[in-house]
Amino acid sequence: MRSNINFYSTNTYLAYTVSQIYYNKKHFVWCSPVFDAMSLDKLHHWRNNPPSSSPFNIYTELKEAVTRKDLHNSKIEANKIGIMKGAQIALKKEIIDEVEYN
Numbered sequence: 001m002r003s004n005i006n007f008y009s010t011n012t013y014l015a016y017t018v019s020q021i022y023y024n025k026k027h028f029v030w031c032s033p034v035f036d037a038m039s040l041d042k043l044h045h046w047r048n049n050p051p052s053s054s055p056f057n058i059y060t061e062l063k064e065a066v067t068r069k070d071l072h073n074s075k076i077e078a079n080k081i082g083i084m085k086g087a088q089i090a091l092k093k094e095i096i097d098e099v100e101y102n
Contacts, residue, residue: 007031010058012079018086022096028086 009029019027034040036056037049051057058075065073091101 005033007033008035008055010055010062012062012076015079015083018083022087022100023090 009031011027011029016027019025030053032046032049032053032055034046034049035054037047037054038056040047061073061075064070065076070076087096087101090096091098
């Protein structure tokens with residue numbers, strides 16, 4: 001068995017920028033040991049990684065939303081909600097102040 005495993009994640013530039021500026025370059029992401037589970041052999045145990053946890057699927061959906069200029073895409077809306085939830089937690093923990101939160 002390999003001792004080194006790469007992990008993959010897809011995140012928005014907005015989430016990246018917020019982390020760089022307000023969270024001391026600390027990033028919180030969901031990771032997967034495979035970028036595109038569907039590229040694996042049918043019997044591989046990581047092939048069952050659901051599309052909602054697949055960096056490839058997440059990237060593809062976000063790219064399509066941007067290309068189509070979809071201003072109401074659910075993945076983008078969920079990302080905004082997650083960023084705001086993180087900001088509320090950071091404010092409560094005094095990681096950021098009221099001005100930064102606003």
